Amino acid sequence: MFKKIMKSGSRKTSRNDAADDPMFGFDPASTNMVVNHASRPSSPATPKQQQPPPMHSIEPLPLFRDVPPHERQPLFLRKLQICSFHFDFTTPLQNLREKEIKRQTLLELVDFIQSKTTTITELCQQEMVKMISLNIFRSLPPSPHGQQSPLLAADPDEDEPYLDPAWPHLHLVYELLIRYLLPSDTTDTKIAKRYIHHSFVSNLLHLFETEDPREREYLKTILHRIYGKFMVHRPFIRKGINNIFYRFVYETERHSGIGELLEILGSIINGFALPMKEEHKLFLIRALIPLHKPKAIAVYHQQLAYCVVQFVEKDYRLADTVIKGLLKFWPVTNCTKEVLFLGELEEVLEATQPVEFQRCMVPLFRQVARCLNSSHFQVAERSLFLWNNEHIVVLIAQNRSVILPIIFASLEKNTESHWNQAVHGLSSNIKRMFMEMDPELFEECQQEYEEKQAKWKEVEEQRQSRWRRLDEAVEERERVGGEDHMIVS
Template sequence: MNHICNMKYVVDLFEMVSTNIFRKIPPYPALYENISTDFSATDLSWEHIKLCYLILIRILPQIPTIDSIFINRIVSRLYTPLTVEQDQITSFLSVCITEFAYTRKFIRSELLKTLVEYYDLHRYPFSIAPALTLIARHFSELKITSQDFLVYIAPLLSAPHLKFFSNQFQKVASVVLSNNQNSGFQIFDKIVKFWPKTNIEKQACAVRIIIDICELLPPDQFKQTVSKLSQIFNDAVSSPNSDVAEQCLIIWDRQKLLSNIQSDNYSLIPLIINSLINTYYTHWSASVQNSASAALKILSEFCPKVVRNCMMQQTKISVDANEYYHSSWIKIAKKAGEHDMNMDIFSKLENINNAFPPETIMFRRNFSFSPEH
């Protein structure tokens, strides 16, 4: 009888504390303000909510069962923009997932539903970061599959609030790939489909995520990414947004990725070498130019023969272009002379190099990174 009474008190306490939590911000008496001048009523309110979650965690083992309605209401509190409460909710749900296996099905369902609601309605963006944190932290317990990633998580790459949860997205992608390497290319392909072509600000986050994924791919699957990866690289490395270009250029600091490129017989390098050279000579940002120069130096040491062949081909293209522009100017000058125009076009030919486009000028400069092998 005593045990039953104690259990009743525990359940009542659980209900009372839960009700306080679901009131958005726990109520606090006005006299709280008179307790201490060091704390405001709001501070005490947040101490109250921390205490509420602490009580829930302590008495949770004594509760017979937690139903899906309770989990739904707890997860719905992730919508709050206040990180203080988000941290408490995340800790509480982590305890539920770890200690009470029967809650995992409910929590998994609610977290995935949260992602869908945000993606469909673009509401509650603050809920996505903690939801992805829980998914990455308890990937195995929640039985998240690569298919779940493709359906529920990959579309978030095109979300308008990507910058708020890009780190968490990246973490989930890494965990999924670590546990499902056979589906690596499928995941890469899906993410590339959501590449934010028209939003330069989101491209910096997207580039970092794609590079991390490529680094985790096994060599046989990396080979399948070369074509699409080169397209993204060429677009990103010449982006007027310096953050996008620099995020793309850190690819050459990743030893694992360089190993993948090497295993693919360097087939990616001829596809991107032009963009690297153009960026080195024409990008407005000095830091991007320096990053491109460093990348070219690394490539020259890493695969000198491939880089040398690319340089020779580009030099030939440059020479042909020089000859074409030079002959064009000669024709223009002669035509002008035939019509007795009062302008000395021939004298301008002395400075004809200034009329050439950047891609034809660059090959007459000294390459500090050109291989001497």
């Protein structure tokens, strides 16, 4: 029995077993590789840094300047543990001592990172990002506006913005993260991207829904730095912002951070290389242009217009796409939105070349003609201000034979009957401009307008005549019916 056991234990290694061996197929005699141990860097053997035991209570720790340099990294980890404790800020008088210790500790960590005196070990970076995540990634409080969209309910000029009670600690945590993301010798990007990963960025994007404007400003700065520092995250960030816009436009119309996200995108678009990728053009068509649809556009329109104009300035061929997109979402009854659209339209036209202008000028000036006749004087006045832009006047002059017949009737009605004197005067000035530009064309449009007015008056007279005959027939029928009733009675 013993011989059988020995025989089975000394069997040859099978091919499958050998294939799993990392040294399978390696013959030391068949290689010229030389292992030179002297060529390794001569660094003292340091024990691997370990996480200190967990803390169960908050007690003040010594300052970094009061300990020798070799003890600062372990002290850094202990201070991170203090900053990982959570407190209830809805009850201000609770845990006052512990809250103050945590706040002072956060200040020390920010100063320590900012001083750049010590290279932060990988374990310290890991634990620091973990502590930051524990503090900032949280359930946001319910909106003080209830079910109504915060963009619609909050007037930035009149209403008091929501302020998070935990801000005394939160803003220091954000400061620490900003200092960590600064380009420096104390943090290695290759190590940092192990902890600033896709999940971390996704959670940051979710935080943009906070109604505290101070937090959104920090988030804007941090996300922009991550975009610049970690190239691997750039497509993910753009896709995440895309999804936020889609959900806002097509589902909820509830989001507080649209303006801040658009500010980040404005900087990103400015750095797009030419020729522009198809992905970026689709982003313009599918995300930015539909953002003109929501009612709350006034809150973020300035940032949106900047992004859209950046696209046109980068690639003038996109002007036709942008103008037609604006016309698609042009407001019908919201005069405030119309004024915003007209301002954005002027900026886009200023970057538009003649060929692209000719592709969209007919539907564009049909809409401008409707705005000229608006009873809201700001809409009519803003549309007339288009003629104050020299570039737009040149484009109109080059295509006056098409544009003047479209808008002539609106200009004439303004000079005849508009209630606002400023609109009346501006319309007269533009008519005079066209008259000096092309007297023959102006005369033709004048004659055509008068003929249409004469036909309209004739049609109106016929309509009134039919109504009069109908009224007379009704009166006659009632009179005859009344006489018959008297005879019968």
